[in-house]
Amino acid sequence: MATYPSVNWWRGNLRHHESYLSFVVRFAHLNGIKVTQAFEFLDALTGRQSLSNEADVHRIAERIGEDESTVKTVVTAPIQLTPCPGSTIPQSRIDGSLRYCEACAAAGYHSYLHEHRWLRCCPLHNSPLKVLQVGTQAGP
Amino acid sequence: MLPPQIDPQHCILTRQYAVYTPPMHEMIGQIGDWLDQQRPGGFIYGASRLGKTRAIRWYLADVLAERAGLVIPLVIWNRRADQVPTEAAFWHQLLLASRFQFANPVKTPKKTEGAYNCLQRFIAIAKSGGRNFVVLLIDEAQDMTLREWKWLVGLQNQLDYEGFLLSVFSVGTHQLGYRHEYLASTGNAHVAARFMAAHSRFHGIRTVDESAYVLNGYDADSEWPAGSGTPFLQYFAPTEYAQGRRLSHRAEELWRALIELRPASARNFNEFPMQHIAMTVEGMLKQLAQGEDWESVTGYRGWLDGLARNNYSDHMRIIATEG
Numbered sequence: 067m068a069t070y071p072s073v074n075w076w077r078g079n080l081r082h083h084e085s086y087l088s089f090v091v092r093f094a095h096l097n098g099i100k101v102t103q104a105f106e107f108l109d110a111l112t113g114r115q116s117l118s119n120e121a122d123v124h125r126i127a128e129r130i131g132e133d134e135s136t137v138k139t140v141v142t143a144p145i146q147l148t149p150c151p152g153s154t155i156p157q158s159r160i161d162g163s164l165r166y167c168e169a170c171a172a173a174g175y176h177s178y179l180h181e182h183r184w185l186r187c188c189p190l191h192n193s194p195l196k197v198l199q200v201g202t203q204a205g206p
Numbered sequence: 207m208l209p210p211q212i213d214p215q216h217c218i219l220t221r222q223y224a225v226y227t228p229p230m231h232e233m234i235g236q237i238g239d240w241l242d243q244q245r246p247g248g249f250i251y252g253a254s255r256l257g258k259t260r261a262i263r264w265y266l267a268d269v270l271a272e273r274a275g276l277v278i279p280l281v282i283w284n285r286r287a288d289q290v291p292t293e294a295a296f297w298h299q300l301l302l303a304s305r306f307q308f309a310n311p312v313k314t315p316k317k318t319e320g321a322y323n324c325l326q327r328f329i330a331i332a333k334s335g336g337r338n339f340v341v342l343l344i345d346e347a348q349d350m351t352l353r354e355w356k357w358l359v360g361l362q363n364q365l366d367y368e369g370f371l372l373s374v375f376s377v378g379t380h381q382l383g384y385r386h387e388y389l390a391s392t393g394n395a396h397v398a399a400r401f402m403a404a405h406s407r408f409h410g411i412r413t414v415d416e417s418a419y420v421l422n423g424y425d426a427d428s429e430w431p432a433g434s435g436t437p438f439l440q441y442f443a444p445t446e447y448a449q450g451r452r453l454s455h456r457a458e459e460l461w462r463a464l465i466e467l468r469p470a471s472a473r474n475f476n477e478f479p480m481q482h483i484a485m486t487v488e489g490m491l492k493q494l495a496q497g498e499d500w501e502s503v504t505g506y507r508g509w510l511d512g513l514a515r516n517n518y519s520d521h522m523r524i525i526a527t528e529g
Contacts, residue, residue, distance in 0.1 A: 069267070070279060072307040074330035096330065098323045099308050107307070131334050 073097055073107075075130040081175055083139045087164075088176035093130075112141065143178045164198045167191055212495050217430050218438055218488055223264075225423030227480055228416045229409045230261035234269045236406045237375055241270070241278070241341065246362065247374040247401030249347065251382045252408030253525040257480035258377050259284075261408075262345050279335040281328070284345045291351050293317045297324045300342075304331060321357075325364055332370050339371040347376030348385065355389070355397045362400070374401050377408070410477030417464075418457035420480070424487055425452045443494035453487065456504045463509035467519050472526035479521060486512035 074096040080089060094104035111129055112122040123141055127134040138144070165180045167188035179185060180195055187194055208214075217223035233250055240248045252258055262282060270278045283303035289295065297320030301309035304327050309315075315323065332340040342358075344350065362372045376382060383405070389398040411417055424438045440447040464478045489512050493503045502508060513519075 069277065069305075070331045070334040072305050074306075074326055076330060076333035077336070079333075096326060097308050098319065098326065103308070 071129065071131040073130055075132060077131055077133055080130075080132050080136050080140060082136055083143075083145065083177045083179060085176045085178040085181065086140060086143070089140050092174070140178075145179060162199055164200045165195045166198065167193055167195055169193055208492060208495055209497075212442065216441065218442070218491055221488070223428070223430075224257075224260040225420055225428065225480075225484065226265060227257055227261075227411065227420050227423075229411070229480075230257060230265055231269075233258070233261055233377075233406070233408050234266055234273075237266070237343075238270055238273050240375065240404055241274070241373065244339070244371060245373060245404050246371075247376070248404035248406070249376040249378070249382050249386070249402050250406050250408050251378060251380050253410065253477075253479070254379060255479040255481035255521065255525075256408055256410045256477070258408050259345055260480075262343060262377060266343065276337075277335055279331045279337060279340045280343060281331065281340065282343045282345065285347055285349060287346065287349050289349070291353060293353070293357060294320055296354055296357055297321050300324050301327060304328075321361075324361065325368075328361070328365060328372065329368060329370055338369055339373065340365070341373045341375065344374065344376040344378075346378055348378035348381035350376070350385070352389065352392075352394060352397070355394075355401060359397060359400065376401065410479055411464075411483065412477050414457050414461045417460050417483070418454045420483060421454040421457055421460065421487070422452075424491070425454050438491060442491040443500070446494060446500050451500055451504075453490070453504060456509070459504070459506040460509050462506060463513055464518075467510065467513050467522075469519050469523045469526075472522040475522065475526045479518070479525070482513060482516050482518040482521060485516040486518075489515065 073093075075093065079092075090104045090108060091101055093108065094101045097104065099107075108126065111125045123134055123138045126132070126141060127137040130137075165183070165185075166176050167180055167190070169191040170176060170180070170188060179189065185195065208219075212219070214220075229252075236250065237248070250258065266282070267278060267280050270280065281300070281304045283300060285299075289299065294314050294317040297317070298309065298314040301315075301320065301324055302311060306323075306327055309323075314320070328340045328342075332338055358374055362374070365372045382402075386398050386402040386405070389395070389402070411420060426437050428438045429436055430438065430441060437447075439453060443451075460483065464483075468475070486509065490503050490508065494500065
């Protein structure tokens with residue numbers, strides 16, 4: 067029998083290249099649960115692996131009724147820029163901080179791209195990214 | 207004692223099955239019509255043991271989906287007679303009925319938390335179907351209290367404010383009809399008007415043809431194990447099945463037995479309970495599996511014995527008094 071997901075989520079709710087953190091926070095809000103509980107639920111679907119694979123993407127997409135290609139852009143964070151040896155491009159992430167675009171955040175969107183330290187401005191709004199110190203659990 | 211080739215997990219033996227009947231088809235068609243008309247509510251009433259709950263549990267969602275060509279955002283709530291009538295428990299039960307992952311079955315959320323989560327849940331269900339409507343089907347609704355109806359009015363209003371339509375269809379015994387009159391005559395006509403203005407009766411088996419249709423369910427329109435293509439009759443009586451014998455050929459005998467055993471007090475009651483027909487057929491299938499003779503098992507006498515064994519006459523006497 068075809069039916070609806072057992073969690074509060076629907077196809078099209080997830081945005082391309084949204085950060086995993088943003089996804090988890092929104093998931094927690096929609097389901098009336100704590101963020102830690104949302105992390106536990108979604109991490110369990112991925113087997114708590116550091117790198118998500120196709121099977122993980124499929125499991126999450128199926129469970130939340132979301133489009134698989136969109137989920138992939140969120141849980142695998144496919145757009146990366148690895149610095150070459152000797153490059154001056156800084157490492158991607160600083161623990162304990164959250165980089166974000168104010169205009170994106172106002173629209174309820176946060177991308178893992180905002181977390182790249184080599185990115186100074188939001189690619190959508192061309193506005194300088196802000197940095198927020200949020201503790202060690204900010205990253206995915 | 208059944209022969210070893212009969213799997214004790216067969217759904218006939220575990221009684222975890224249903225046979226599609228014409229009254230089920232009528233009921234689901236009626237609900238489908240109400241959905242098409244975007245009715246805020248409606249109720250189906252009928253005597254006990256006619257097959258209402260089986261229709262809801264086994265067929266409603268699939269037949270509605272087939273009819274509409276899309277998954278219907280449908281929450282089915284079996285309203286327990288011993289339900290604690292508090293608001294917190296009410297929202298908790300609705301969350302559980304919607305199979306919400308994060309509803310703890312042993313812990314009732316606070317009233318406001320439950321109400322908010324329920325609103326979010328119904329919105330999410332509607333959105334997951336790509337629609338702006340959601341359907342709540344309440345089974346055993348005859349025990350619903352006035353307060354529960356009013357909480358549903360509140361939920362419907364809130365959903366409407368958020369741009370979603372909630373249809374509440376209730377199914378129950380004849381008492382549900384009296385509920386409608388009670389609500390209307392006690393200053394709660396607005397509740398009755400929303401949820402009970404549309405109504406329809408769930409019938410029992412009414413004709414020989416309907417009896418034949420039901421028996422054909424065991425002959426052909428069934429299978430176990432799933433995907434095997436083996437109808438129930440073929441599984442329990444393969445030799446007779448191969449010889450072309452079918453239960454549906456015995457519909458006349460069944461009908462005569464139903465009439466014959468009907469008590470005097472139910473002479474005007476011309477609808478017969480599916481449950482007693484089903485229990486009689488189940489007994490026959492077991493007898494056939496044990497090698498008993500086809501003619502004696504499925505003949506007129508066999509139907510009389512089977513129905514009597516399952517207290518059919520007593521049941522008819524009781525439901526005749528229900529109206």
